[in-house]
Amino acid sequence: MSTTPADDTFRRYTAALERDFRTSHHVSDYAAALGYSPRTLTRATLAATGTTAKQYLDARVLLEAKRLLVHTDATAADISRALGFAEPTDFAKFFRKRERRTPLEFRAAARGQT
Template identity: 50%
Template sequence: MFRLFRSSVEAHFREHHDAGYYARTLGYAPRTLSRAVQQVTGRSAKAYIVDRIVLEAKRLLAHDRLTAAACAHTLGFPDASNFSVFFRKATGIRPGAWQAETVAVA
């Protein structure tokens, strides 16, 4: 079940950010899916999805040098402010500040 979930997340994380979508798509109850992901990763299905989105956001910010607004669009967020709140909640820092720190180090 986890391998199917992981493949589905890789294919759709830019459009779908909620674990419920993946559970429905794979034919499992959300709780069943989350328990299976928890067993393999030690994290909930939602946390796994958040981690994947953050990883891609960091890649886009650091390597492609996209703005927060462009990242928001690329990652399926309705606007830049929603993306900024999501990123800050997940990382503890605003996307622009993270990008500035990363570029300064490189």
């Protein structure tokens, strides 16, 4: 099975994202580190997943946030810091925009406490 350049680009992006998603939430940072343009990362990610590079990155951050909310007793502020948000309010806005509820509302529902 042969791979296309887009496959290799996406694989490199995924590896970099897994390594650095806790410290960088900007596609441009990954693009610069990998020697690509943000548009190239987006094209490769669209081809592989049907989502943009930013949507893919945000989904990874959200997945980790959910994991930490469900499986730890860390506060939302602690999780915010662990995921590289400058302020807990930035994390709360990020989470609420994508999940339609606050991190603590998500935790309560996931733990059957609603």
